[in-house]
Structure formats: C-alpha cells, structure tokens
Amino acid sequence: MWRTRRLRLARNILEIENLSVEVSGKRILNDVNLQIPNGEVHVLFGPNGSGKSSLIMAILGFPAFKIVSGRIFFNGVDITNLPINERVKLGINVAFQNPPAIRGVRLGDILNHLTPDKEKINELLMKLKFPPEFLERDINLGFSGGEIKKSEVLQVLAHNGSFIILDEPDSGVDVVNLRILGGVIKDALKGRSALIITHLGVILQYVNAHMAHVLINGTIACSDSPAKILGQILNEGYAWCEKCLQSRMQRCEL
Amino acid sequence: MSTIKDAALRAIKKPAELGPDLDISQYSRNPKNWEPCLLSSLPKDVLERALEVGVTSNEENRAATFFQIDHSVIFRAVQDLFENKVEIMSAKEALEKYDWLRDYWWKIVRVDADKYTALAELAWDQGYFIRILEDQHVTMPLQACLFISTDNLNQNVHNIIVAEPGSEAQIITGCTIHPGVQRGLHVGITEFYIKENAKLTFTMIHNWAQNFDSRPRSGAIIEDNATFISNYMSLKPVKSVQMYPVAYCKGVNSRARFNTIVYGSGNSYIDIGSKIVLQNEGSRGEIISRAIATDKAQICARGFLQGEHGGTRAHLECRGLLLSDEAMIYAVPELVSKSSGTELSHEAAIGKISEEQVQYLMARGFSKSEAESLIVRGFMDVGIFGLPKDLEMKIQKMLDITAERIL
Numbered sequence: 101m102w103r104t105r106r107l108r109l110a111r112n113i114l115e116i117e118n119l120s121v122e123v124s125g126k127r128i129l130n131d132v133n134l135q136i137p138n139g140e141v142h143v144l145f146g147p148n149g150s151g152k153s154s155l156i157m158a159i160l161g162f163p164a165f166k167i168v169s170g171r172i173f174f175n176g177v178d179i180t181n182l183p184i185n186e187r188v189k190l191g192i193n194v195a196f197q198n199p200p201a202i203r204g205v206r207l208g209d210i211l212n213h214l215t216p217d218k219e220k221i222n223e224l225l226m227k228l229k230f231p232p233e234f235l236e237r238d239i240n241l242g243f244s245g246g247e248i249k250k251s252e253v254l255q256v257l258a259h260n261g262s263f264i265i266l267d268e269p270d271s272g273v274d275v276v277n278l279r280i281l282g283g284v285i286k287d288a289l290k291g292r293s294a295l296i297i298t299h300l301g302v303i304l305q306y307v308n309a310h311m312a313h314v315l316i317n318g319t320i321a322c323s324d325s326p327a328k329i330l331g332q333i334l335n336e337g338y339a340w341c342e343k344c345l346q347s348r349m350q351r352c353e354l
Numbered sequence: 355m356s357t358i359k360d361a362a363l364r365a366i367k368k369p370a371e372l373g374p375d376l377d378i379s380q381y382s383r384n385p386k387n388w389e390p391c392l393l394s395s396l397p398k399d400v401l402e403r404a405l406e407v408g409v410t411s412n413e414e415n416r417a418a419t420f421f422q423i424d425h426s427v428i429f430r431a432v433q434d435l436f437e438n439k440v441e442i443m444s445a446k447e448a449l450e451k452y453d454w455l456r457d458y459w460w461k462i463v464r465v466d467a468d469k470y471t472a473l474a475e476l477a478w479d480q481g482y483f484i485r486i487l488e489d490q491h492v493t494m495p496l497q498a499c500l501f502i503s504t505d506n507l508n509q510n511v512h513n514i515i516v517a518e519p520g521s522e523a524q525i526i527t528g529c530t531i532h533p534g535v536q537r538g539l540h541v542g543i544t545e546f547y548i549k550e551n552a553k554l555t556f557t558m559i560h561n562w563a564q565n566f567d568s569r570p571r572s573g574a575i576i577e578d579n580a581t582f583i584s585n586y587m588s589l590k591p592v593k594s595v596q597m598y599p600v601a602y603c604k605g606v607n608s609r610a611r612f613n614t615i616v617y618g619s620g621n622s623y624i625d626i627g628s629k630i631v632l633q634n635e636g637s638r639g640e641i642i643s644r645a646i647a648t649d650k651a652q653i654c655a656r657g658f659l660q661g662e663h664g665g666t667r668a669h670l671e672c673r674g675l676l677l678s679d680e681a682m683i684y685a686v687p688e689l690v691s692k693s694s695g696t697e698l699s700h701e702a703a704i705g706k707i708s709e710e711q712v713q714y715l716m717a718r719g720f721s722k723s724e725a726e727s728l729i730v731r732g733f734m735d736v737g738i739f740g741l742p743k744d745l746e747m748k749i750q751k752m753l754d755i756t757a758e759r760i761l
Contacts, residue, residue: 202732
C-alpha cells in the first residue's frame with residue numbers, strides 16, 4: 101500500500117480514483133484505485149470473474165459498465181464521461197480477449213482507419229507472422245484464438261497510442277505464436293505505458309513489468325512487484341489474496 | 355400460340371399467390387415514343403439513372419448492350435470484339451429469326467401463373483434475347499436496361515437468356531425509371547437456359563419509386579455441370595415488389611445460387627424469395643439473402659429449397675437487419691425433402707445493429723455513426739455476389755452511398 105501512495109506523486113498516464121461500477125444494477129467494481137505512471141507497465145492479476153475485463157471496459161467507457169462513483173484520468177484529463185472513440189483518440193488502445201465478429205467489415209478497413217501508413221501495417225504483419233490475406237477477411241469471423249490475438253495486437257499497434265491495454269494476450273495461444281506475440285509486445289512497449297491482464301503470467305517471460313495488482317471481488321487487494329505477486333499466486337492460489345483483502349478490510353473497520 | 359393466349363386470357367384476373375393484388379387497369383398503356391439512337395445521345399437524366407443500375411453508356415466496357423425505354427427498343431448491339439460470341443436482340447426480333455425459340459418461350463415460367471404473367475403475354479412490350487454461343491467465354495459483362503420514362507406506365511417485358519454448352523458470361527440488367535416517374539407497373543418475365551458446362555452470372559439491379567409496383571417472374575433450367583448465379587439488389591423505395599424466382603437444377607452436378615441484397619425504406623412493401631429445386635445427382639444450391647428494413651418498410655424474405663434426388667445438397671442463409679421499430683422483416687425459410695439422399699439446411703437471423711459491434715469499432719476510433727454505417731455497409735457486402743472486381747467496386751460504391759444515407 102505504501103508503495104502505491106508513493107507513486108501517486110509521479111506523473112500518471114492513468115489514474116483511477118475510487119471507481120465503482122455496476123452492470124445491470126449489479127456492483128462489479130468497488131472503490132478501485134489504480135495509478136499507472138508514464139512509461140510503466142503494470143500487470144493485473146485476479147481470479148475468473150473478479151472484474152478484470154470489466155475494469156478495462158470501464159476505462160474505455162463501454163456504456164453497459166455504468167460508473168456509479170469515482171473518476172478516471174488519462175494524462176491528467178478527466179475522461180470519465182467521454183465517448184469510447186474520444187478516449188481512443190487520446191491514446192488508449194485495447195486488445196480485447198473476445199472481440200465480436202462483424203460480417204462484411206474487413207480487418208483492412210479498420211486498419212486503414214487507424215493509420216494511413218501502409219508500410220507500418222506491412223511491417224507489423226511481418227513481425228507478427230500474420231498473412232496479409234487476413235486484411236481481406238471479415239474481422240474476427242472464423243479467426244482462431246491465436247489469429248484473434250494477432251489481429252488485436254496488430255490493430256492496437258497500428259494506432260500508435262501512448263497507452264496499451266492487453267486483455268490476456270497469452271491465453272489460448274500456442275507456444276510458437278506466444279513467442280512471436282511476446283516479442284512484438286516487448287518491442288511495442290518500449291517508450292509506452294501499459295496495463296496487461298494475465299492469468300498465469302506467461303507473458304511476463306517476455307515483458308518487464310514494473311508493478312502488479314491483484315483484483316479480487318471488484319477491489320484491488322494488493323499491489324507489489326510482479327515477481328513477488330506471481331510467486332505467491334502460483335504457490336498459494338488466490339486464497340492468499342482473499343485472506344489478505346479480508347484482513348485489510350478488518351483493519352480498516354478497526 | 356393460341357393455346358398460350360387462351361391460357362393467358364383465363365388467368366388475366368388471377369391474383370398472384372403472394373404480394374398485394376394490383377388493379378392492372380389503373381396503369382397507362384400509352385408510352386412515350388422513342389426512336390432508336392446511340393446511348394451517348396440519350397438525355398443526361400436517363401443515362402444517370404441507367405448508370406445507377408449498372409448500365410453504362412460507355413459501351414467499350416460491355417460485350418453487348420440492350421436498351422429499352424417504355425415499349426421501344428432504342429439500342430441493341432454487340433461490341434466488335436464479341437461478334438460471333440454473343441447475340442443480343444429484342445425478343446420479338448429473335449422469335450422471328452429463330453423458330454426454335456418457341457421451345458423456350460413460356461416453358462419455365464407458366465403463362466397462367468397469375469395475372470402478371472398473363473398480362474406479359476396479352477400486352478407484351480418487347481424485352482431481350484441474349485444468347486452466349488457454344489464454348490464462348492465472354493470476358494466482359496453484357497448489359498441490358500429496361501427503362502420507364504412515362505408516369506404510371508405499364509411495361510411488360512419477356513426476356514430469354516440462353517447460355518449454350520460450355521459458355522461463360524456475366525449479364526447485368528438494370529431496371530429503372532426516369533426521375534419524373536412516380537407510379538407505374540413493371541412486369542418482367544425472364545427464362546434462363548443454362549446448358550451443359552455453361553456458367554452464367556446474372557445481376558439484376560432495381561431502382562424504382564415510392565409509388566411504383568414491380569412483378570418480376572423468372573425461372574432457370576440448369577443442365578449437366580452448369581452453374582447459374584443470380585444476384586439481385588434493390589436499394590430505393592418501391593410501393594410493392596413481389597417475386598419468387600426459381601432455379602431447377604436439372605442436370606448432373608448442376609449448381610444454382612441466389613444472392614439478394616434488399617434495402618427497404620419509406621413505405622416499401624417487398625416480398626422477395628428464391629427457390630431452388632434439386633433434381634439430379636450432385637446438384638447444389640445456395641441462397642443468401644440480406645434484408646435491411648427502415649422507416650415503415652415491410653420485407654418478406656423467403657427461401658425455398660426442394661430436394662428431389664439423392665446426392666444433392668443446398669443451404670439457405672437469410673439475415674435481416676431492422677433499423678426502425680415501425681419496419682418489419684418476415685423471414686420464411688422453407689425446406690422440402692423428397693429424397694433421403696438430399697441434405698438441406700437453413701439459417702435465419704433478424705436483429706438490430708449490435709451494440710457490441712458498434713462499441714468494438716468505437717474502440718478502434720470510429721465515431722458511433724461511422725461504426726453503424728460501417729456495419730450496415732458490411733451487412734450489404736457485395737462480395738457475396740462474386741462479381742468481377744471493377745463491377746463489384748462500382749456496385750459497392752452505390753451501396754456505400756445508400757449506407758451513408760441511412761444513418
């Protein structure tokens with residue numbers, strides 16, 4: 101906790117203040133506080149259903165994720181009530197875990213909107229070992245798990261935003277493609293800030309993260325060095341975090 | 355002939371099975387007089403309208419052209435490069451020239467099917483005859499335009515298309531009206547004969563007006579190893595259009611495919627379907643339809659597959675997008691199996707623009723309205739037509755303009 105407080109003093113690219121979010125009247129994020137300083141890469145751990153993806157949707161401004169209290173700042177600008185595309189224009193780019201397929205809308209159509217630089221797209225395609233034929237394919241329609249990850253990362257990097265959010269870039273990807281994706285993400289993170297959601301931390305073999313947070317029941321339970329937290333989770337599971345959260349809450353009540 | 359005429363006389367009051375029943379006496383039979391002329395000398399507004407339905411006055415880009423205004427054929431020609439490969443002429447001319455054409459006349463579409471087929475016999479106003487000669491692969495599309503320049507006119511055309519064995523061609527038919535025309539009735543009979551090993555892609559584009567009625571009646575016979583692809587697109591409002599073209603896959607390994615893109619707006623009543631009957635070993639059929647309804651438009655999207663022989667397979671895919679609470683889409687997929695060796699399937703889905711899709715595109719920087727128009731445009735993706743690239747791009751441009759207008 102003390103460490104988080106210290107980071108508040110730095111210039112943050114993302115700052116989430118006391119954020120509570122509801123979906124269909126059900127509370128899914130509770131008083132979340134999170135700061136990501138400029139140039140840092142943070143990791144978000146948490147068991148299934150703890151609210152990790154919801155946090156991303158709230159950061160992006162998806163209307164179903166209703167902010168009942170709290171604020172979100174991006175580079176010091178209050179974005180709490182901005183439409184999704186305005187947030188994207190400011191530099192937030194998300195690689196989604198389960199993006200929808202859209203018939204008749206081609207990956208190439210979206211990329212052309214994200215950047216006029218065809219060279220850059222070709223270069224990214226090469227780096228990702230992603231066949232150019234995919235540009236003519238309907239977005240996400242019939243894409244395999246690995247193809248979706250590549251397509252998402254490609255779109256995110258085509259835009260050149262200053263802040264990248266990756267929702268489980270390492271799940272459902274085979275070893276060979278993981279290595280490719282890991283390498284591309286590592287390169288892309290140079291000089292950028294990021295928030296990466298991961299279950300098992302596999303992506304951390306490729307990416308140096310500065311800080312990790314654990315989300316439990318819609319609340320940040322703890323924040324510490326990624327290696328330390330990952331070690332605890334792998335050894336003891338999330339039960340340890342839950343206990344930690346409970347004891348902290350009890351302390352607060354006292 | 356008298357038996358055909360008799361049958362027509364008996365059917366002249368017979369309402370169609372589907373669609374609003376029209377009083378055919380309310381339409382005029384007095385057309386404007388048009389003299390034959392070069393396309394380039396036609397009035398600008400006629401040419402602009404023709405271009406909107408894919409018919410260009412730049413004949414260099416077409417293997418052959420047929421142009422009819424009201425009841426007059428004003429132009430028909432085969433480009434030099436394609437002489438002795440294709441024939442194009444008015445149906446009347448063709449019937450005089452070829453005795454055998456009688457064997458193709460009213461042989462797929464029944465003259466006594468309803469009052470509109472009867473009308474096309476009893477008050478017949480030309481139409482075209484197109485023949486692709488044996489083994490000729492025609493690299494450029496052929497085009498035909500059926501144009502109405504007189505308000506409240508009734509135009510009844512009868513077209514015959516013969517793809518001789520081993521031939522391959524693309525035909526674009528545009529049916530449209532002068533900007534000054536509000537009302538009228540177009541009846542179009544089209545009979546397709548796709549012989550062994552031939553392949554024909556037929557693309558029909560309709561542009562009518564809010565008080566205009568249209569009753570096309572089409573049928574195709576597809577012989578051994580032949581392929582028939584029929585594309586239909588209608589983007590402008592219409593008072594009513596009802597059609598249910600049928601393809602008989604008569605030959606071994608015959609193939610039929612219907613692709614339909616319909617955008618219904620205003621008070622349009624649109625009842626459009628496609629039927630495929632599988633009659634021989636290896637026959638395949640596919641029906642793909644996309645319907646978008648907005649304002650108060652009513653769209654019936656029908657599809658009918660019938661398997662009559664083993665070793666056959668067909669699929670029907672019908673998708674609807676409803677953009678207004680006052681509009682309606684009625685999807686009617688039907689499968690009839692008369693042989694245990696036939697595999698028929700269908701999927702039908704109607705919905706509104708998906709929020710999830712809109713938000714995903716917004717997360718890629720598109721505004722809400724940009725995202726919606728991209729989705730609608732994608733829904734009407736002309737890629738399903740399988741057209742040559744240049745033609746596909748032209749038609750896609752028309753669709754894009756419509757998609758922009760919608761939102």
